[in-house]
Amino acid sequence: MSTNKPTGAPSKPNKPRSIEAKFMAASLHKGAGTLTKQKMRTTFRAFASHAKERRYGPVDPSTITEKQLGNYVALRIEAGITARTIQNEMSHLRRALRGAGRAELADAVTNAKLGVPKGTRIGKGRVVDxxxxxxxxxxxxxxxxxxxxxxxxxxxxxxxxxxxxxxxxxxxxxxxxxxxxxxxxxxxxxxxxxxxxxxxxxxxxxxxxxxxxxxxxxxxxxxxxxxxxxxxxxxxxxxxxxxxxxxxxxxxxxxxxxxxxxxxxxxxxxxxxxxxxxxxxxxxxxxxxxxxxxxxxxxxxxxxxxx
Missing domain, CATH: 1.10.443 (hpI Integrase; Chain A)
Incomplete structure (x- = not known):
């Protein structure tokens, strides 16, 4: 029995990938552990929410602009997100840029240029009592x-x-x-x-x-x-x-x-x-x-x- 579709039958359109999925795919151009993947997914989900709110359209790592990244940083600062978290998020976004072949932009959008606040790497935690x-x-x-x-x-x-x-x-x-x-x-x-x-x-x-x-x-x-x-x-x-x-x-x-x-x-x-x-x-x-x-x-x- 032939399994070919009848002539003229409409093909099922591929469901477009979400902004989060596009960034995640680009960021996995090199290996990543489970915890790193979880953190990157959280970053890309937050950025996708920002992109939809600002109506950026179908933005992805191949089209994102320096201005959009700067807007995201400003929003995170305004929301009270810690400096270390914002620094980590920008690291994830740069990783996606490099995965999309945009290493030049990834190198150009430094934390200082985007206005990312400086955070300390000195912790306050002590040993258990x-x-x-x-x-x-x-x-x-x-x-x-x-x-x-x-x-x-x-x-x-x-x-x-x-x-x-x-x-x-x-x-x-x-x-x-x-x-x-x-x-x-x-x-x-x-x-x-x-x-x-x-x-x-x-x-x-x-x-x-x-x-x-x-x-x-x-x-x-x-x-x-x-x-x-x-x-x-x-x-x-x-x-x-x-x-x-x-x-x-x-x-x-x-x-x-x-x-x-x-x-x-x-x-x-x-x-x-x-x-x-x-x-x-x-x-x-x-x-x-x-x-x-x-x-x-x-x-x-x-x-x-x-x-």
Missing amino acids: ERLLAQVLVNAQTDTRAWIQLERYLGLRREEMIESHKSLKQWEKALARGQSFITVRHGAKNGRVRDTFIPPQFRERALAAIRAALEVTTKRQYLVNSPNDKAAKQQVHGRFAALGLEGEDSGHSLRRAFCRDNYEYYLGEGHSAKEALAMCSRDLGHGEGRGRWIWNNYLRATYEQQA
């Missing part, structure tokens, strides 16, 4: 306690902790054999696998945290029992906040405490501050070239507070 943490661990449910301990004693990001059920047995074997590193693979930012150093004096507590998490997974498939990743993050955030791990003592303060411990270990081993920060950056999954950033965003506020 140890007295609060001790009380939280007493009050936490068994599975929540395991989540907290993994983030605090292994320095895991939230996504890495949620996905850690895939690695717990390997980590247990490694530390039980006396190895100094665990390999963080699942949930790692931008898919960057790393080896995280666990100092000898902290190995037993890290091993205890892993075994507590393994005990949770003997009763269910996942460490965080939720239907999807978004629900898992919401569940963890809600449990932590209910226990008091919020604000200055949010979940990220647990990672800062891990960083502080490793930093002081490296200094005690005779490394310079620069070397110690580079190694902490590696342990946290930021690479060895971001030591100054690690100091400003993970440690500075804590040590200044103690001074």
Whole structure:
């Protein structure tokens, strides 16, 4: 039987892509991790809303103008969006320009030229309050306690902790054999696998945290029992906040405490501050070239507070 369409039958028109989709497609001319894609999509959605409000028409990375980019920046400033967020958004938009073959424009529309405010890269976050943490661990449910301990004693990001059920047995074997590193693979930012150093004096507590998490997974498939990743993050955030791990003592303060411990270990081993920060950056999954950033965003506020 012939499957050809009858002569003269109207062909189904292709649905035009949205502004957001056009920018997203152009921005993916090179690889991007899941988190980066999510952030870019948020940027392009915001820009698409702006373009429709201003009636730019079917704007895309091949037609967008410097004036339109400047108008977008002005709107974001007026809306009270933080400088760092606007800087990130412009980075995403420039990436789409380059993907559309407009590298010259991408290089020309600098933050200064577009009026993007300068933001500081110095964070105000400090390590978790140890007295609060001790009380939280007493009050936490068994599975929540395991989540907290993994983030605090292994320095895991939230996504890495949620996905850690895939690695717990390997980590247990490694530390039980006396190895100094665990390999963080699942949930790692931008898919960057790393080896995280666990100092000898902290190995037993890290091993205890892993075994507590393994005990949770003997009763269910996942460490965080939720239907999807978004629900898992919401569940963890809600449990932590209910226990008091919020604000200055949010979940990220647990990672800062891990960083502080490793930093002081490296200094005690005779490394310079620069070397110690580079190694902490590696342990946290930021690479060895971001030591100054690690100091400003993970440690500075804590040590200044103690001074």
